[in-house]
Structures are given as C-alpha cells and as structure tokens.
Amino acid sequence: MxxxxxxxxxxxxxxxxxxxxxxxxxxxxxxxxxxxxxxxxxxxxxxxxxxxxxxxxxxxxxxxxxxxxxxxxxxxxxxxxxVATGAYAIGIQIDRHQVLGIGADLTGRTLSRRRQRLPAGGPAKGFAIVLNLIAAIRRDLAKSDPESPERLLGLGVAMPGPFGQRLDPAHPPLDPLVDPWVMRAWHEFPLLERLEEETGLKAGLQNDAGAGAIAEKMYGAASGLDNFVYLFLGYGLGAGLIIQGEIYAGAAGNAGEIGQLPAFAAGDPPDANGQPQTLEHYISILAACRHLGLDPGEGDLFTHLESLHAARHPALLHWCRQAAPHLRQAVQTLEAMFDPETIVLGGQLPDGILRDIAAHVPPLLPSVADRQTRSLPRLVIGTADLWTVAQGAAMAPISRTFDPQFKAILKLG
Missing domain, CATH: 1.10.10.10 (Winged helix-like DNA-binding domain superfamily/Winged helix DNA-binding domain)
Structure with a gap:
C-alpha cells in the first residue's frame, strides 16, 4: 500500500x-x-x-x-x-418551486430560455422535468446552429445551499418559509452523476450565489474585477466570492452563506429557541413574502412583486426600509472578511425593489473597505432578474474552459 x-x-x-x-x-x-x-x-x-x-x-x-x-x-x-458560435453551454437553476434553464453562446448571449414548475417530492418527481428542460434547450440550440451539439462545453447546475450540513435536532427550523432543508432531497440525490449519465455532458454544481458571481464577472457589473463579492438576494441571502479572479467555494461548496449569520439590528427579537434570527430572516424573497402575506410558491410571484412595486405598495416599501439595516450589516461583515474591490448587489427580486432597498442602506458602517483611495463605490447594483442564476450557471462551463485559473497551470488542471 x-x-x-x-x-x-x-x-x-x-x-x-x-x-x-x-x-x-x-x-x-x-x-x-x-x-x-x-x-x-x-x-x-x-x-x-x-x-x-x-x-x-x-x-x-x-x-x-x-x-x-x-x-x-x-x-x-x-x-x-x-466567435459567438465557437462554443455553447447550458445552465440550469434548481430552486424550491421551479427549474430555470438557459442555453448560451461563447459571448454569453442567451439563445434559449426555459422554465418549468417543480412539484413537491424532490428529485423523485422533479428529475425527469429537469431532463426534459435540458433536452428542450438542446433542441433550441440546434435550431440556431446545427453544429451546436458538437460544440457544447458542458452543463452548469446551481441550487441553494448549504450542502451537506447536519440538521441540529435541538434547534429545528421553526418556519417552513425559511426552512433551509427544503432542498435537502436534491442535495442528497446523486444529481451530477445522473445528469452526466443521461445527457452525456460534463456537469458541475455550485450554489446560486456563486453562479450569480460568475455571471457578473464575465459579462456584468464586475467585468474586469478580480476581487469582489456578489451579494445574492434570492429565496435566501448568499454571497458569491471571487478571490484573485476565481470563484471560491470553500471545502464543501458552502462558502458565502452570509444569510445564516445572526442579525443584530436594533429591536430584532429572538426566535422561539431564544436564538437571534438570521440575516435572511429579514432580507430575502421569503422575508418579503412573509411580510406581504404572499405564497412563496406562487407561480407568478416575481411578476406579482413587480406589479406591487410599480403601484408603490405601502407594505412592500415598508419592508424595503426594514431590510436595509440588515443589508448594511452584511456589507460590513463581508468587507471585514474579504476586503473586496466592491460588493455587487443582485438577485431575483425585481430591479426596482433591489434599488429601493439599496437606497435605504447608506450610511454604510465603518470597515476596512472605507478607504480614501477607492476607485469604486463600496456597494454597486448588479443584475436583478429572475434568470440571473441560470445565466451564471450557463457561464460556468465557459469560465471553467476559458478563464485564467490557478488550477489550469497545474498538471491536474
């Protein structure tokens, strides 16, 4: 031996x-x-x-x-x-109630966009729907370019974390709206192996915030930056970390779970276990749904939120103001830990809601990032769109193949 x-x-x-x-x-x-x-x-x-x-x-x-x-x-x-048609990639986002997929070319241009509802029951019922969605995107790409099947770089997959974390029986989740274990069945399913077996494509998995960070780095607000944090406001609150030009995922893909930190804004009550509520309890799509009395599984939730914002709904505007102090805390924490060039705020909320929250964040708290020599604002607005994560997942195979990375220098790269 x-x-x-x-x-x-x-x-x-x-x-x-x-x-x-x-x-x-x-x-x-x-x-x-x-x-x-x-x-x-x-x-x-x-x-x-x-x-x-x-x-x-x-x-x-x-x-x-x-x-x-x-x-x-x-x-x-x-x-x-x-050459845009030199290569293609597919990205899918598997979320609590839906799967979204994008087919993109080498320049990041979206050529196919598909969305399907996911039934309750996890991969036992949902995996076939994911496969059908991928097959539909491949057909769309083939219609656009008959040579696309030979030029597919791979399949990027994104879903909410955390991955592989043990559930503490002494402190079970209190509210199904913020239950981080609703994706547990998908986490425990051999997803990448089954996808590669069924599609013949090389597949990679990352959390949703990491996928969003790749999208912003390659063709978004952080293009050209090597050290930044992408703060992703989705059903939860996560951070995608780009460090020295590369995505940092951590030992088990869970780096950047900023939403699980305790919230310390003045007046925040503890949960039923006497513990501080987490940041994503106050700033996330689920938090907005709880505040507005909406069903987070609603099929047209994002359109509904957009229409409420367009009407300047008082409860929604109130939630934006309440969420801002918790975003302020998240920014200070991330700056202290990673000293980024900037923090890019994006996610799956409508753009207007995201900007309303950001407008209430200043003044930012003192941190190591508060330097006179700064060339970028400490907080900038990135892409706010339902398809952000799927777009980033589609960029992942392109990034893996073409972006400068330390591991590409190694023999194993």
Missing part, C-alpha cells in the same frame, strides 16, 4: 501553455477586439507565443480576424474577436 504524501501539484510546459491560452482568450473577452501586438503588450507574453495561440484559437473556430486597421507606418494591424 502506497504511503499518502501531501504536496502541491507542480506544472509543466502543457500547464503553462494552457494558462497562456486562457489569458489570451480572456483579454479578447474583456476588450472586444485586439491585434496580436496589443495582446502581447497587455498579457506580457512574447509575440511568438501570442501568434501561436491566436493561430490555434482561430483554427478551432473560437476567434476570428476582422478587417485590418491601418494606423501609422507599416502593415495594417488585424484585430481578432471571439
């Missing part, structure tokens, strides 16, 4: 080449079009290395040249751009 040895994986020429390829692709994604000389200057790679990578990406149909641009003296420069 071999002795188990602890070590960090080394790299070789292939690992370095894979990283350089990702760096070139990422430069094109962030800037739109660049010539070979511009790529070399921006990435600090040698002109020969850049030429080899550009030639390979062009041959694979992932990038293409535009018309040459004449500048000063010498040969005109040829700019290159990403």
């Amino acid at each position: 071999k002795r188990s040895i602890i070590a960090t994986a080394g790299t070789n020429l292939g690992g370095a080449s894979a990283h350089n390829r990702r760096v070139v692709f990422d430069a094109l994604r962030l800037n739109g079009t660049l010539s070979r000389a511009e790529i070399a200057r921006a990435t600090q790679l040698t002109p020969q290395t850049v030429s080899n990578i550009v030639d390979a990406l062009t041959e694979e149909g992932l990038i293409a040249p535009d018309a040459p641009v004449r500048g000063g003296r010498g040969q005109p420069a040829t700019p290159y751009r990403i």
Whole structure:
C-alpha cells in the first residue's frame, strides 16, 4: 500500500501553455477586439507565443480576424474577436418551486430560455422535468446552429445551499418559509452523476450565489474585477466570492452563506429557541413574502412583486426600509472578511425593489473597505432578474474552459 504524501501539484510546459491560452482568450473577452501586438503588450507574453495561440484559437473556430486597421507606418494591424458560435453551454437553476434553464453562446448571449414548475417530492418527481428542460434547450440550440451539439462545453447546475450540513435536532427550523432543508432531497440525490449519465455532458454544481458571481464577472457589473463579492438576494441571502479572479467555494461548496449569520439590528427579537434570527430572516424573497402575506410558491410571484412595486405598495416599501439595516450589516461583515474591490448587489427580486432597498442602506458602517483611495463605490447594483442564476450557471462551463485559473497551470488542471 502506497504511503499518502501531501504536496502541491507542480506544472509543466502543457500547464503553462494552457494558462497562456486562457489569458489570451480572456483579454479578447474583456476588450472586444485586439491585434496580436496589443495582446502581447497587455498579457506580457512574447509575440511568438501570442501568434501561436491566436493561430490555434482561430483554427478551432473560437476567434476570428476582422478587417485590418491601418494606423501609422507599416502593415495594417488585424484585430481578432471571439466567435459567438465557437462554443455553447447550458445552465440550469434548481430552486424550491421551479427549474430555470438557459442555453448560451461563447459571448454569453442567451439563445434559449426555459422554465418549468417543480412539484413537491424532490428529485423523485422533479428529475425527469429537469431532463426534459435540458433536452428542450438542446433542441433550441440546434435550431440556431446545427453544429451546436458538437460544440457544447458542458452543463452548469446551481441550487441553494448549504450542502451537506447536519440538521441540529435541538434547534429545528421553526418556519417552513425559511426552512433551509427544503432542498435537502436534491442535495442528497446523486444529481451530477445522473445528469452526466443521461445527457452525456460534463456537469458541475455550485450554489446560486456563486453562479450569480460568475455571471457578473464575465459579462456584468464586475467585468474586469478580480476581487469582489456578489451579494445574492434570492429565496435566501448568499454571497458569491471571487478571490484573485476565481470563484471560491470553500471545502464543501458552502462558502458565502452570509444569510445564516445572526442579525443584530436594533429591536430584532429572538426566535422561539431564544436564538437571534438570521440575516435572511429579514432580507430575502421569503422575508418579503412573509411580510406581504404572499405564497412563496406562487407561480407568478416575481411578476406579482413587480406589479406591487410599480403601484408603490405601502407594505412592500415598508419592508424595503426594514431590510436595509440588515443589508448594511452584511456589507460590513463581508468587507471585514474579504476586503473586496466592491460588493455587487443582485438577485431575483425585481430591479426596482433591489434599488429601493439599496437606497435605504447608506450610511454604510465603518470597515476596512472605507478607504480614501477607492476607485469604486463600496456597494454597486448588479443584475436583478429572475434568470440571473441560470445565466451564471450557463457561464460556468465557459469560465471553467476559458478563464485564467490557478488550477489550469497545474498538471491536474
């Protein structure tokens, strides 16, 4: 029996080449079009290395040249751009009452959007619905591009966490509206294995806040940022952590469960067990439903909330004001722990509601992020949309394949 040895994986020429390829692709994604000389200057790679990578990406149909641009003296420069049809990905979000799916191209453009209600009963009844939704998206992509089946990078899956946490019998959930265990059956189901077996696609899983963070990093408010936190306001409250350009998931995929921290706003009563209520008890879609007397499983909940906000419903506006101090606490906590360039607030509430909450947050509490040298606000508004998480899940296979990542340098990457 071999002795188990602890070590960090080394790299070789292939690992370095894979990283350089990702760096070139990422430069094109962030800037739109660049010539070979511009790529070399921006990435600090040698002109020969850049030429080899550009030639390979062009041959694979992932990038293409535009018309040459004449500048000063010498040969005109040829700019290159990403080819949208060079690759595709599918993302699905499995939530408490529904599954949402998106098919996207290499530039992040949505080509297919599907939504289905999920019945009670977890994966025993819902898995077939998920498979049917994925099959429908694949048909949509094939209609758009008959070559898409051969260019599918994979399947991204997102769902609420926490994953694998033991339920404390001494402190059971008190309110089914905020019960974090309603996804327990899905968490314990061999979802990725079954999806890969049934679809033939490589599948990856992350929590919903992590998926939203990827969407904001690749094509949203955090494009070009390497250190930021995405604060996701959904049925719960979570944080997607981008640290040094990469998503940080933690040991079991549960990093960023900010909504489970105790809330300490003045006047917050304890729960029936005498414990402080959590942040997501006050700021989440479920909290809004409780305040407004709405059914969180309502099929048109998001449309309903949008119409209430458009009518400036007093109870909804009151909830926005009440939720703001808890968001203020979450921002200060995340800043103290991660010192991000900014915190991006997004989620599945209608944009107007999200902005109303944010408008009541200032003044932000003192923290390490309160610096005179800041170039970005401490809190910025990101995407507020029902499809945010599914979009981020679709971006995950693209990010996994093309984003610069430390593990791509390693032999195991």
